Amino acid sequence: MPGTATSAASRTATSAATRTRVPAAPARALGAAAERLEGLDKVTGAARYATELAHTPPDCAYAWPVPATVASGRVTAVDTAAALALPGTLAVLTPDTAPRLGEPDDPNLAVLQHHTVPHRGWYVALAVAETLPDARAAAAAVHVTYAAEPHDVTLTPDHPGAYEPQEANGGHPARRERGDAAAAFAAAPVHVDATYRIPPLHNHPMEPHAAYARWDGDHLTVYDSSQGAGPVHAVLARLFGLRRDQVTVVSQHVGGGFGSKGTPRPHVVLAAMAARHTGRPVKLALPRGHLAAVVGHRAPTLHRVRLGAERDGTLTSVSHEVTTHTSRIREFVEQAAVPARVMYASPHSLTTHRAVPLDVPTPSWMRAPGEAPGMYALESAMDELAGALGLDPVELRVRNDPATDPDSGLPFSSRHLVECLREGARLFGWADRDPRPAVRREGTLLTGTGVAAATYPVLLSPSTATVTALHDGGYAVAVNATDIGTGARTVLAQIAADALGVALDSVRIDIGSTRLPRAPLAGGSSGTASWGWAVHAACTRLTERLARHAGPLPVEGLTASADTTEEAGRTPPFARHAFGAHFAEVQVDTVTGEVRVRRLLGVYAAGRILNPRTARSQFIGGMTMGLGMALTEHSTMDPAFGDFAEHDLASYHVPSHADVPSAPDIDAYWVEEEDPHLNPMGSKGIGEIGIVGTPAAIGNAVHHATGIRFRELPLTPDRVLPALA
Amino acid sequence: MSASHAAPAQAPTRSRVTLQVNGSPRTLTVDHRATLLDVLREDLGLTGAKKGCDHGQCGACTVLVDGRRANSCLLLAVAQDGTEIITVEGLAAGGELHPVQQAFLDRDAYQCGYCTPGQLCSAVGLFAEAAAGHPSYVTDPTRPSGQGPVELTAEEIRERMSGNLCRCGAYPNIVAAVEDVTR
Amino acid sequence: MKPYAYVRARSVEEATAAHAARPGARYLAGGTNLVDLMKHGVETPETLVDVSRLPLDGIEELPDGALRIGATVRNSDLAAHPLVRDRHPVLSQALLAGASGQLRNIATTGGNLLQRTRCPYFQDTAKPCNKREPGTGCGARDGIHRDHAVLGHSPHCIATNPSDMAVALAALDATVHLYGPGGERTVPVTDFHRLPGDHPERDTVLEPGELITAVMLPARTAGLPSAYRKARDRASYAFALASVAAVLDVDDAGAVRHVGLAFGGLAHRPWRARLAETALLGAPPTEHAIAHAVDAELGLAQPLRDNAFKVPLARNLACRVLSELARR
Known part of the structure; x- marks a missing residue:
């Protein structure tokens, strides 16, 4: 009978011959119940999430989006006069006044780019103001007029609109x-x-979707609550017509996502837009009440x-x-x-x-x-x-x-x-x-x-990573992975420690920024495998390089990189x-x-x-x-x-x-x-x-x-x- | 501040308040609309208290006000003038973690960490409540008052911590951590 | 939220005077519901008169055995008070069934009585709601209303009162003490909340500027067997789908001498079950008698498309709680 312990074991045994590699050093860190590296930060309140700055710049503005109140139709007018008359209001962006963006792959990111309302809750304006209370008040004072169309939101098994997709x-x-x-x-x-x-x-991660955006000349820096800074980076560059080196996205600590932060969501585009429009750094944290409509379900x-x-x-x-x-x-x-x-x-x-x-x-x-x-x-x-x-x-x-x-x-x-x-x-x-x-x-x-x-x-995606042997005996791993609460930091450090054959505490790990080597998002239960493979490969390469290296390390240390595009692209003959x-x-x-x-x-x-x-x-x-x-x-x-x-x-x-x-x-x-x-x-x-x-x-x-x-x-x-x- | 019987034509919409935050007096002018949570996070740079819902429905903003746990998102800062506020940043005394912070580390009682400060402050608050003999919904209602502290069983802890949602599902580890401190 | 003024009152008189002097003034106590509704734009005060520090935070036993509860007593303190726990357990249990530990530390007795419905149409200023904006219609009647009223609703409003505490107070024959421009007055808690009728915008009989100063628990229900049970979608930190507060006193002959029965989650106000009480009084509280009495009350129910389950739910809860009390 298939599936018994015996047959499973024999399946493993027969396939062991195709084993890709045996770890260079005896495994020590992997398999150990290591504590989360960021644990102390999380229990003392020191871990900072997207819009949580130790020192909010004095000119920082706050943005508050305005959701549509019809389920289908068009925006015919946005009256911003009352909102602009309120104390503290800096601007109200509307489909008529918002900066024009490049075409996104995801039409949900074409925010304030057209007048169509595809669903109730779709953003039709964005208030930007000096403070959070000002921003909330300004958003509430925006008056939007619609040409509403009949809507259909009810799923039935025999719905005439049902089709079989590809x-x-x-x-x-x-x-x-x-x-x-x-x-x-x-x-x-x-x-x-x-x-x-x-x-x-609904996913309802504990941290609502939030972003902080700042323009320094033509360089856009965004701190986003995202499962992957990489996809956010790519999308923002495309929407704002920037070279990749003109955009930095940081997702250091992320308060959960469960899929709803897998790709960029409208808030990050709005934050960047508002910052560009006002010339000020902008924080935008979505109200919980908006999430049901705008970040997926x-x-x-x-x-x-x-x-x-x-x-x-x-x-x-x-x-x-x-x-x-x-x-x-x-x-x-x-x-x-x-x-x-x-x-x-x-x-x-x-x-x-x-x-x-x-x-x-x-x-x-x-x-x-x-x-x-x-x-x-x-x-x-x-x-x-x-x-x-x-x-x-x-x-x-x-x-x-x-x-x-x-x-x-x-x-x-x-x-x-x-x-x-x-x-x-x-x-x-x-x-x-x-x-x-x-x-x-x-x-x-x-x-x-x-x-x-x-x-x-x-599942598996291509990733890159680097590791540097440092003068002080430590190793610095860099990979744009994201820890949304999975323990990614910790397990990647464990992977590195074993691949390098060193103790876990000699590994430093840097994740959550597009300044780091390119890596895929945290999703599809594939993060550890995807990032980990690249980290493992980089560490293996560094180990080999160190073995060949004679004399003291150069000042900048010795670095090895890896890119698993080829490995990840292979289709193995297995389910x-x-x-x-x-x-x-x-x-x-x-x-x-x-x-x-x-x-x-x-x-x-x-x-x-x-x-x-x-x-x-x-x-x-x-x-x-x-x-x-x-x-x-x-x-x-x-x-x-x-x-x-x-x-x-x-x-x-x-x-x-x-x-x-x-x-x-x-x-x-x-x-x-x-x-x-x-x-x-x-x-x-x-x-x-x-x-x-x-x-x-x-x-x-x-x-x-x-x-x-x-x-x-x-x-x-x-x-x-x-x-x- | 006191009420005057005639309404001024242009009543101020901001006031100067002093909050004792984690042991230090902080005097600042607050917009009357600003919640304690927003003042902590945006004005004082204390971002430990989290904004999960802003309506008292998740507990991520829980801090201690005059020693009692409270949802800082529903407290107007202006009304807190003169109170003592302890946030997660103030739980550790003299560089020593509060025992419940250490227990959270030991038990892996957090994942994304966003609800964690609220869970911690809530736990500290409930220790005091149980020690004072305050019942919960699951305390035996026939237990007369004046019987001293309520024993914090797992069931008691779960009920008393239910105002702190955790979407990662760290609950069993949080309960274990809180139990560790009570032992 | 538009900017507003803030005054902190030092006395009840000062509070009501400040309120009277300022159009658009609202009293602020714990704020757990008011601040919530201000963020929704449902409440738009021009002045907040802070009454949270008024000297109304005491619980005092009167010579006749009645209990006077100050309006600013926090829900958690009220639930934990020895006299409440020992003599009015239904009130302690109801309070502890509501909200969360940290919310109960903020919320006050007076504020709890004045909390407003959690109907999602009421909370959303972009939708019609006769309670929030009279004459705009009721979005819930033909909309999503699983959580709404089955008793005493009107064509204009099907909202429920969300309080647990008020249900216990209704069963206990509590009275509400008010102070306002017209002086002091006392209202039975069962008359304090209104049915929606043609004026769902009025939750209570509170007159403009009136302030709740205290709630009185009468001596006659003190020490009687009482209990609160609540059914909800999750095990804690959720509003009632239905709840029951009951006080039951059986004489030596085994007949019901006193009964107070109230339902939560079913109506625009805590629903005092007078029909059921009348049916039970003077006879032994057998399972049959209890079921008969509860059915008589719930015969008044007019469930909507999606909330008929509340009727058997309330029936089961009431029968269960009364039977348990009868066995004590």
């Missing part, structure tokens, strides 16, 4: 077919045919999943059809049917995406785009199938673990889902589980347990994915319909874990966001006004402390996985997989508790209580 996000083909899924489904003795709905969701997804199986649980047909929305100005299609291509062996498969363009903000990445919603649907359906078969849901997944990637036919570089499921079941006490639903009652509470699998692809298993125990209050998570466990196979301390934190963090997706988070598109009703943190409920179990009732583990087909560190990305299986595990646990199958998230009392009646 590709879904991530470059995945929108449609994949193997065999004849419909015929195999019809012929299968056991079926599940179910629809699931996931509402729009996870699009709502409607899922139809059809599973056909033999009576022994062997899948014969897997179909996952997804309908989602996108905006009128930019196609973004949540790739929610993609994980069904890789998860389970089935001779017949159909996976499709359809998109409906609506007068809504452009959706964007939110932690595990595609996988998070897609796996909620697929793993809920697998649980339904297990119930229909009378088969343990862990066993059902084990039974359908494929030997090779069902979609590409390629071998997996490593796949230890079965080990995750088995180890998770052991740690969770799954063997003692009574599979019958709705039989565990404690007073007014029903309790239950559930399981779901998780997957996330291995490369991380896998995991999530287990949840819930209680459902039959009085109120309130669902709370009692226990949550994740077990992962994600290559080599480079820093168990920060890895565990990231895994649990992803699980916590998954808990929110399952139980508390949703945005509601208001059909009448065309905006998300939840525009603050009082109405958009991210989980609070009280929602999340504490240790030992929540934890993350991993199985040792040696995969030589990844990168020199042997790591897979870990930032997103934690969210992937959690919602389905919780939903399946709620079914086990109540006997009721909910197919729409989140599981709030308005949904749960009526079903319990």
Whole structure:
């Protein structure tokens, strides 16, 4: 049977021959639970985020954007007189007066460049003033007149505007077919045919998007809250018609992003514009209430999943059809049917995406785009199938673990889902589980347990890095990586220390600025692999150079650089994915319909874990966001006004402390996985997989508790209580 | 400042206030509209207190005002004249980290770090509240008053820290760190 | 926010005089809701009269056993006060169910009573709202209203009162003490908040310039078994979907001698359940009697398209809390 410990081990053993390299020095730092290098700064308030200057220049101005109050139409007039008459107002930029920019790839960045309003909340003016209160007051005093058009913001499964795009996000083909899924489904003795709905969701990082911009002559310096200073740099240069050396972007500390800061967002363009227009440094921090409309969201997804199986649980047909929305100005299609291509062996498969363009903000990445919603649907359906078969849901997944990637036919570089499921079941006490639903009652509470699998692809981007051997015996690593809370600084220093064969504390690391060697953004769980490979290569080269070097170091030290463009461009003959298993125990209050998570466990196979301390934190963090997706988070598109009703943190409920179990009732583990087909560190990305299986595990646990199958998230009392009646 | 019964034609919209910030008197003229948070961050350069929502819905701006934790984004600076403010920058005394700061480091109780100052100030505030015997929503309601400090179980800590959101999901580590200090 | 004047009052008289002298004046206490609404542009004061330092921060037991709570007593101090915890646990629990530790340290008793609805249409000045701007319509009625009222709403407004504390005060027969240009007066808390009717812009019966000086808890409900339960979307730091405050006294014969029942999250004001109380008084509080009484009250409910779940939710909560109190 594929997927057992034995066969997995042998797969690893046979592929070990193709190992790219063996570390030069015995590993010491990697794998150690090193503390975050910036920890002291973060617990003392010394860590400064985008607009947080130790000394704000006395001439610094503050900008405050004005959002559109219609969902579709055109700006016909912007009356700035009242705003300009207020004390402290410096300027009001409008589509008529704002500096003209170059054409952006992302139409969402063409702010104040035209009069069209593609969605409610689109920025139609920008007030700039001496102080924050002045800026807020000036923005409120701007009077905008519109020629409003009828709008349509409501996603329905049979929307006449639905179309099948070429590709879904991530470059995945929108449609994949193997065999004849419909015929195999019809012929299968056991079926599940179910629809699931996931509402729009919002990233809501704790730090709202913010930027500080300053022009020194023709040089633009921006401090931006971004997941990648590099993309911001490229976009600003293009928009403002500058050479690359005329722009500097710094993203030193970033208060979370979860995808919403992956590419430049309108605030940074506005800040640079305002600074140019007024000739003053400008701070622009978006109000929390604007974020729902202007920095992206996870699009709502409607899922139809059809599973056909033999009576022994062997899948014969897997179909996952997804309908989602996108905006009128930019196609973004949540790739929610993609994980069904890789998860389970089935001779017949159909996976499709359809998109409906609506007068809504452009959706964007939110932690595990595609996988998070897609796996909620697929793993809920697998649980339904297990119930229909009378088969343990862990066993059902084990039974359908494929030997090779069902979609590409390629071998997996490593796949230890079965080990995750088995180890998770052991740690969770799954063997003692009574599979019958709705039989565990404690007073007014029903309790239950559930399981779901998780997957996330291995992604990689080209990066450069340099490392310098210094006179004082230290090593300075430079790479324009971004630490959005992942621990990137720390793990890159660990990679460098091992590649150099030196102690961790002799490595200094500089990240988060476009003055540093070019590097990709923090996204797609690919940062450590992408930056780390370049750091590793530079350190390896430096080690070789130092070995050849005779005599004292030159004054400037000895530097080596690396560029992994070639390595990253290779397409290895393997399917490369991380896998995991999530287990949840819930209680459902039959009085109120309130669902709370009692226990949550994740077990992962994600290559080599480079820093168990920060890895565990990231895994649990992803699980916590998954808990929110399952139980508390949703945005509601208001059909009448065309905006998300939840525009603050009082109405958009991210989980609070009280929602999340504490240790030992929540934890993350991993199985040792040696995969030589990844990168020199042997790591897979870990930032997103934690969210992937959690919602389905919780939903399946709620079914086990109540006997009721909910197919729409989140599981709030308005949904749960009526079903319990 | 006192009220005069006749409204002046042009009432001032700014006032001079003195705040004791992290032990030092800071006298400045503030716009009446300015919140304590904005004065700390923009006028005093103390950017430890964070602006996550500006509406009292996230707790990132939590500081201690006269020893009690409070959302500085909802406090008008002018109304705080004469109060003692402790921000995250003032938690460490004499170069020694506050035990809860050290516990956060030990437990990896932060990721992006943006909610961290608020979590820390909130924890310091709740220690005092629990020591004073203040109940929480999860404290046994039949527990009579006057029984001394409330024992800070994990459940108590979770409830009492719930005014501090963390989107990275560092909650279990934060609770562990706070528990460490109570032991 | 336009610039505004600020005066700090040293006495109640000074405060009301300052308020009367300045058009567009608003009292500022904790500010947790006022400052929030000023940032939204919903409140646009020309002067703030700061009453937060008035000598109204005491909790005092009167000779008859009543409890006088000063208007500027902070929510956290009120919840922790020994007399409140021991004699009026429902009030302590309700306060602790609301907001967060740091907000309760700021928010005052008077301010809590005056907090305004969290209806998103009310908070968004670009949308119609009869409460914020009479005559503009109600965006919520046909819009997003899962969180809105099921009881006592009007065609003009379906907003709910967000307070937890006020629900407990309603069940406790508390009174609100006011001081204003017309002198002092006292209003039962159940009459203090209004139903929206034709004038949703008026949340309360407070007259212009009037200031809340105290809340009085009567002796007759002191020491009776009482409890507060709240259902919400997340485990803490969230407004109520529905909540229940109950006070129940059963005599030696097992019959209900006194009952105070109030719902939160269901109406424009804390909803005192008089019908249910009448049905329960004088008879044993059996499960059946409780359910019958609660159903009688909730028979008044007129749920909207998306909030019908609040009716069984409130019913379950009330039955549960009353049954638990009956067993004490």
